[in-house]
Amino acid sequence: EDQVTQSPEALRLQEGESSSLNCSYTVSGLRGLFWYRQDPGKGPEFLFTLYSAGEEKEKERLKATLTKKESFLHITAPKPEDSATYLCAVQAKGSSNTGKLIFGQGTTLQVKP
């Protein structure tokens, strides 16, 4: 069964303290991996799409990387405004005719000033 697991469940950082969030996946062939950010009371907001192992994408203080079994979201020198829940989702090759995404349970990040 296709599955996505994120760790840690919650992460507290001091402003400027860099860290990484993990997304491990088990799918029958990966078509793509997506990272989203969700603020309290709002819908998920798209951050990145990664297609193949070795790929990296960056946006401001965030960098997403992908291997054959997991993805990391690296946060460099985070600021309080980076506090949010970060969701990882995968699309399996078998879902290429439906667009179905399988989400992990998210990592809630709190950055203290």
Added chain:
Amino acid sequence: DTAVSQTPKYLVTQMGNDKSIKCEQNLGHDTMYWYKQDSKKFLKIMFSYNNKELIINETVPNRFSPKSPDKAHLNLHINSLELGDSAVYFCASSQDFGGGLAKNIQYFGAGTRLSVL
């Protein structure tokens, strides 16, 4: 202009009632989705439609019925509401559901928080 808008934002109702949630997108997308997010933030697909045609129909009680009058709208009707239906329901849309992966990027509404008492 809100790209994907849902109404209402909050819905409080009694067990056994019937309720609807509406969703509209102005992105010109062909595909729309309904998700349920439980108290642990786990987001699970329920349905998707492409240009008014049902594409995904996950294992969801048949008390839930989606309706797509046109490709810009996807509504969710829930009959005989139960306590376990309490959750946040998200609507999303994407340019397409197949083809290039970039077309599958899903854009979400702000959610409807349903509380069944």
